[in-house]
Amino acid sequence: MSEADSADSAPNPSAVERRMRGVLDLLALPLRALFSYFGDHALMLGQALRGLGYRPFRLRLFLEQMNFIGVGSLWIVGLVGFFSGAVSAQQAITALRMFQQERFVGATVGISLAQELAPVFTGLMITARAGSGMATELGSMRITEQIDALTTFAVDPIQYLVTPRVIAATLIMPIMTMVFNVVGLIGAYLFAIYLENIDLGQFIEQFRFWTDPKDYIIGCSKAAVFGVTLSVAACYQGFNVRGGAKEVGLATTRAVVAGSVSILISDYFLIDAFHILWPGKS
Amino acid sequence: MSQPPASPTTVAEPTAPGQPGPSPLAVRDERWQIRVRGLHKSFGVQHVLRGIDLDIERGRTNIIIGGSGQGKSVLMKHLMGLLRPDAGQIWVDGEDVVAFDDREMGRLRRKFGMVFQYAALFDSMNVVENIAFPLIERYKLSRDEIMERVRDLLRKLDLADVAGIEQKVPPELSGGQRKRVGLARALIDRPEILLYDEPTTGLDPVATKNVDEMIRRTSDEFGVTSVVISHDMASTFRIGDRISMLYNGTIVVNGTPEEALASRHPALREFVETSGLVAPEANGPA
Numbered sequence: 001m002s003e004a005d006s007a008d009s010a011p012n013p014s015a016v017e018r019r020m021r022g023v024l025d026l027l028a029l030p031l032r033a034l035f036s037y038f039g040d041h042a043l044m045l046g047q048a049l050r051g052l053g054y055r056p057f058r059l060r061l062f063l064e065q066m067n068f069i070g071v072g073s074l075w076i077v078g079l080v081g082f083f084s085g086a087v088s089a090q091q092a093i094t095a096l097r098m099f100q101q102e103r104f105v106g107a108t109v110g111i112s113l114a115q116e117l118a119p120v121f122t123g124l125m126i127t128a129r130a131g132s133g134m135a136t137e138l139g140s141m142r143i144t145e146q147i148d149a150l151t152t153f154a155v156d157p158i159q160y161l162v163t164p165r166v167i168a169a170t171l172i173m174p175i176m177t178m179v180f181n182v183v184g185l186i187g188a189y190l191f192a193i194y195l196e197n198i199d200l201g202q203f204i205e206q207f208r209f210w211t212d213p214k215d216y217i218i219g220c221s222k223a224a225v226f227g228v229t230l231s232v233a234a235c236y237q238g239f240n241v242r243g244g245a246k247e248v249g250l251a252t253t254r255a256v257v258a259g260s261v262s263i264l265i266s267d268y269f270l271i272d273a274f275h276i277l278w279p280g281k282s
Numbered sequence: 283m284s285q286p287p288a289s290p291t292t293v294a295e296p297t298a299p300g301q302p303g304p305s306p307l308a309v310r311d312e313r314w315q316i317r318v319r320g321l322h323k324s325f326g327v328q329h330v331l332r333g334i335d336l337d338i339e340r341g342r343t344n345i346i347i348g349g350s351g352q353g354k355s356v357l358m359k360h361l362m363g364l365l366r367p368d369a370g371q372i373w374v375d376g377e378d379v380v381a382f383d384d385r386e387m388g389r390l391r392r393k394f395g396m397v398f399q400y401a402a403l404f405d406s407m408n409v410v411e412n413i414a415f416p417l418i419e420r421y422k423l424s425r426d427e428i429m430e431r432v433r434d435l436l437r438k439l440d441l442a443d444v445a446g447i448e449q450k451v452p453p454e455l456s457g458g459q460r461k462r463v464g465l466a467r468a469l470i471d472r473p474e475i476l477l478y479d480e481p482t483t484g485l486d487p488v489a490t491k492n493v494d495e496m497i498r499r500t501s502d503e504f505g506v507t508s509v510v511i512s513h514d515m516a517s518t519f520r521i522g523d524r525i526s527m528l529y530n531g532t533i534v535v536n537g538t539p540e541e542a543l544a545s546r547h548p549a550l551r552e553f554v555e556t557s558g559l560v561a562p563e564a565n566g567p568a
Binding site for chain 2: 056144148149151152153
């Protein structure tokens with residue numbers, strides 16, 4: 001039998017089969033894009049961590065980033081923390097008053113701040129302030145060929161630019177989360193004691209009884225992971241800018257969106273993970 | 283009158299790929315420092331470099347001219363190893379750099395200095411930190427040693443008299459000053475080869491002339507091999523020892539300025555005639 005014959009006798013896909021393949025391809029497209037997105041970010045994280053393995057360690061750049069991400073965000077984190085604590089106390093008192101249990105407000109606010117509000121809100125604030133700054137700075141460096149210039153001096157741009165930012169964000173996030181916790185509790189305390197006349201002793205006693213270090217360990221661990229995700233998202237967007245000022249702006253927007261979304265999504269999975277690790281504490 | 287066929291003014295040597303044994307280009311040549319053969323590069327469906335054959339003369343100012351979007355910067359990035367070719371060879375001092383790994387590429391890049399189109403100075407650093415950057419990254423020198431070399435270069439490049447120059451940050455510098463600081467940064471580690479990416483773009487005529495003189499003087503004083511990407515024909519004939527023209531992804535002219543002026547290649551004729559260097563259909567300078 002000739003080749004032409006065999007080609008003629010090959011079964012042709014039916015219309016239904018072709019349509020099914022089309023639908024599957026269509027469904028695979030966003031999935032492929034999603035894997036590619038996470039793959040690229042994971043690759044950048046891997047390269048950034050590899051940068052820790054060889055000299056120079058660039059301590060000065062690391063401290064500069066700690067200063068930019070941490071000290072620079074202190075006011076905004078404090079401000080948001082104070083009002084988040086106060087609003088949480090207000091909501092908790094409203095709900096607890098229905099059962100005449102408003103003495104638990106210290107415990108309620110303490111636990112929700114430690115495990116959820118502080119790490120997530122701090123992550124979102126740092127993404128908005130420092131993540132956007134990172135993306136803009138790296139994007140500007142890319143379009144003005146400063147990153148190419150680093151390469152011409154035989155300097156690894158990932159080790160020089162990305163590693164200090166990722167490590168600084170990862171280490172500073174738990175610290176900023178604790179700042180958020182402290183200021184948030186002050187906000188809750190002032191609102192509950194001075195505006196809602198909650199008993200001071202009850203507020204403190206219930207807080208001390210119901211919260212324990214594990215709540216803060218969970219919150220700070222989550223914050224460290226958020227530090228990784230927000231910094232990698234910001235660096236990735238900035239580092240891969242092509243074009244001009246408009247693209248830098250778009251990259252900054254993408255960095256904030258990607259950082260915020262990744263914080264909220266990873267928060268869900270982290271809660272699940274801690275629920276398995278520490279039953280009853282998350 | 284019929285046009286003679288367009289051809290390079292120098293005849294390319296036999297291409298190494300496909301030949302048995304080591305390439306004759308794989309030895310250090312006293313005249314040619316960089317030799318490129320059969321270089322191809324595509325970005326997606328766009329075939330930018332289509333078989334580049336080019337020789338860069340040691341210690342001379344080599345100009346690569348060509349229209350916008352012809353791939354001049356792409357070619358330059360290949361010379362320094364910032365891009366990898368799809369096919370072809372690049373020999374630098376007899377070493378085939380296309381096969382280099384990252385570590386060897388790092389060693390190669392120490393031979394090069396690059397002056398970027400808009401200087402590419404680091405915004406977060408002042409002038410001294412910018413110029414000293416390669417030294418700080420590569421060596422453990424004392425602050426005094428670094429400052430001595432930085433100030434020496436500032437003097438040689440006529441920047442020392444600018445008030446407060448050392449502490450100025452890039453946005454405080456004029457276009458010409460930025461170019462010179464960029465050149466100082468490229469020169470600080472005493473490279474053997476200096477690459478200039480369109481150094482006179484965006485400068486007024488006086489600043490352009492100053493930058494031309496700076497390139498010429500740098501080549502003479504420091505004895506470096508200069509490779510200049512340009513589409514400024516006046517500058518090209520003012521400072522060039524060798525002129526190559528990149529057109530449609532290949533080098534169509536490669537020779538001395540006199541040979542380039544005598545070339546009948548239509549693309550080069552158009553470049554030369556529209557720049558006013560020669561009258562249309564004439565062979566000599568205007």
